[in-house]
Amino acid sequence: MSLEAKLNECLEIDGAKAVALVDLATGMAVATAGDSNGLDLNVAAAGNTNVMKAKLATMKDLGLDDEVEDVLISLSSQYHMIRPLTDDSGKGLFLYLVLDKAKANLGMARFKVSRIEADLKV
DSSP: OOHHHHHHHHHTSTTEEEEEEEETTTOOEEEEEEOOTTOOHHHHHHHHHHHHHHHHHHHHHTTOOOOOOOEEEEOSSEEEEEEEOOSGGGTTEEEEEEEETTTOOHHHHHHHHHHHHHHOOO
16 A cells, blocks of 8 residues: 555544654655644654654663654644654654544544554555
């Protein structure tokens, strides 16, 4: 399945508004989809790269030998989900998903994103 199809699959999740595939090394959005409704996904990609790098650095400082499964940020009206890709073809990339908090089921969204991410080959 194509990258575009996988991003569109993310948009089928209840409450999904926009999604980006982001390069952790550069902070650049590799691909985007959805109606960001004024949210600049390129700026969001760069900012969330800083979030991921900070989390990875903190884990290293703490001596945690573990992997980030996802990072969840709750705003008053949205959820922002960051999900690193685990397939070797996607190492160094992460999915960034914006969800409408009033329409999304966070548990189901996490489950669906994990399944989409597991099948995503770049």
